[in-house]
Amino acid sequence: MTSVTIKDVARVAQVSVATVSRALNGHGNVAEEVRRRVLAAANELRYTPHAAARSLSSRRTQTLGVVLPDLHGEFFSELVRGIDQVAREHRLHLLVSSYHGHPEEQGAALRAMRGRVDGLLVMSPFVAAPGPLAEELAPTLPTVLINTQHATAGVISLGVDNYGGAVAMVEHLVASGHRRIAFIAGPSDNFDAHERLRGYRDALHRLLPDAEEWVLPGDFDEASGHQAGLEILGSKQRPDAVFAANDMMALGCLFVFAQGGVDVPGEIALAGFDDIPLARYVHPTLTTMRVNIAELGARAARLLLIQIAGEALPDEGRAALRPELIVRASSASVESKRS
Amino acid sequence: MTSVTIKDVARVAQVSVATVSRALNGHGNVAEEVRRRVLAAANELRYTPHAAARSLSSRRTQTLGVVLPDLHGEFFSELVRGIDQVAREHRLHLLVSSYHGHPEEQGAALRAMRGRVDGLLVMSPFVAAPGPLAEELAPTLPTVLINTQHATAGVISLGVDNYGGAVAMVEHLVASGHRRIAFIAGPSDNFDAHERLRGYRDALHRLLPDAEEWVLPGDFDEASGHQAGLEILGSKQRPDAVFAANDMMALGCLFVFAQGGVDVPGEIALAGFDDIPLARYVHPTLTTMRVNIAELGARAARLLLIQIAGEALPDEGRAALRPELIVRASSASVESKRS
DNA sequence: CTGAAAGCGCTTACAG
DNA sequence: CTGAAAGCGCTTACAG
Secondary structure (H helix, E strand, C coil): CCCCCHHHHHHHHCCCHHHHHHHHCCCCCCCHHHHHHHHHHHHHHCCCCCHHHHHHHHCCCCEEEEEECCCCCHHHHHHHHHHHHHHHHCCCEEEEEECCCCHHHHHHHHHCCCCCCCEEEEECCECCCHHHHHHHHCCCCCEEEECCCCCCCCCEEECECHHHHHHHHHHHHHHCCCCCEEEECCCCCEHHHHHHHHHHHHHHHHHCCCCCCEEECCCCCHHHHHHHHHHHHHCCCCCCEEEECCHHHHHHHHHHHHHCCCCCCCCCEEECCECCHHHHCCCCCCEEEECCHHHHHHHHHHHHHHHHCCCCCCCCCCCCECCEEECCHHHCCHHHHHC | CCCCCHHHHHHHHCCCHHHHHHHHCCCCCCCHHHHHHHHHHHHHHCCCCCHHHHHHHHCCCCEEEEEECCCCCHHHHHHHHHHHHHHHHCCCEEEEEECCCCHHHHHHHHHCCCCCCCEEEEECCECCCHHHHHHHHCCCCCEEEECCCCCCCCCEEECECHHHHHHHHHHHHHHCCCCCEEEECCCCCEHHHHHHHHHHHHHHHHHCCCCCCEEECCCCCHHHHHHHHHHHHCCCCCCCEEEECCHHHHHHHHHHHHHCCCCCCCCCEEECCECCHHHHCCCCCCEEEECCHHHHHHHHHHHHHHHHCCCCCCCCCCCCECCEEECCHHHCCHHHHHC
């Protein structure tokens, strides 16, 4: 791996390394003819600057760090795709790191980014333990938090309006004639799940003051939706609508209903959250809230770039992303069915 | 961002920076008491080594580069997940880069990795243009190619046995009693697609010497499967089985069949390739070849690590991954249906 | 076991 | 416009 360095280029172009550096970085103050000679030499030698050396002296890495809780599933791939899009426009690299669901390793992941990145995009969906995160982040790098509860002082964060989305879904279900609406919750230590539950509760109490809330436990996985579905089928008085905190659980529930011969939405309407690709393929197709995850990633990346550049942060672009209600067959209105 | 350096630690611990470096890197030849003092100082100052500086002097980056054609979809997220798993076990970072479907930018992406990574995992599914890739790779870094046609001299590559998988699927369809088997092809410039088509052809000619091959064009997207489905429905003599080069096209085809009132598998059996999550959720559930993409990524990463370590490459672990036949409802045998 | 020094490959004031 | 030199923060022979 004996690679060619700036010295080799300097020798071939018959100039100093300083001039090579200036010419290659487009620093204006280089004679046109000299610049051409340098470019030619660099080209001939297939020279590529050594990134670590450049970073060390310029204090810039041209890299964005992305720290995620996990790498599983569509959410993260979409998020990374959105970030990558922006990074690419700015010719920046992406260093991704996941702490595989071990929040306690998050700190190590963050620290390891020192000297590798110019800024950090970190997603920390855990409800608990804001301390370590804030502590780790404080003295370090420009950072944007994604989907976190912790509006740590001085650290920008960006997220999805899960609360508003859940409210909108309950409004839709109520408007469709449903009165007894059950909710399948997500993991209790997850902030998104927490917000969706809060939206369900608030909207229910506001729109149907007499209705009782009915919350079934879940963990965002299909199996827990399945479990909740069984419980619902076994209950004395069934709900006329079930709102799951995410699509995967809605799907798990849907299968139980299908096996149990329950007509969806005839007997029980069903709704999810996320709009995963599957949602439009199942039968009946699933009503849900669409969240544009790639857009979330892209916006977060843009906020980070602004911060790195030391510019003032615009107000627009900092607001939480609003999910969009997607009405499909699983939540047809009670009226229309009865007629 | 005034960060603490090795000098600060040295001062606090009252030793030289050399000793700090040795103590922190676990170099044995440090007095136990001194080591403790250094560790304590580092801890107290919350010191984290500057990665670029370390890379520059040690010639190691502790980072693996991943160069992908794209970041869209489950294939890539699974691949990255598998790679990440192995990287993590070895405390390595992942620098990901996609050239967004512009093969001509692949070279730039590869070059930009210099000084940033210890090795490269590159996926280049294009049938054409082996030249640039080989040229770019030649003098550079330890590399493992994923799913490429180009068994470039001296560069390891690892892939999926697409040919064998396609053969196995045709064998299954024939064994199930199907005789007139159409194939929906993938993009002509894609190596995976190319191999699957070749498998279909070879198996068909071998098992059903009198049968004519029937290849419909496609591009791996659902819409092209849809298109192919329409063409099939409009044909004078319909096939009794359709084998799509991937699941998404099979799904597109399935919808046309469903809309056209075609009984699957009663009138026409259907099979795909990949076993995407959707495959088990559609109706009827889709017969397909399962490819363990995360495993592909993990294996490729392991091969790369072996190469970086300068060790001899084992024969096992270099063989292409064999896809697994997953028989579902969409390809029930003709016999069983007629009875 | 420990330190002084060279060196990794760049960039960037500082002179000229 | 150009070059010599210092410096970025580490690691690693080389002495002792």
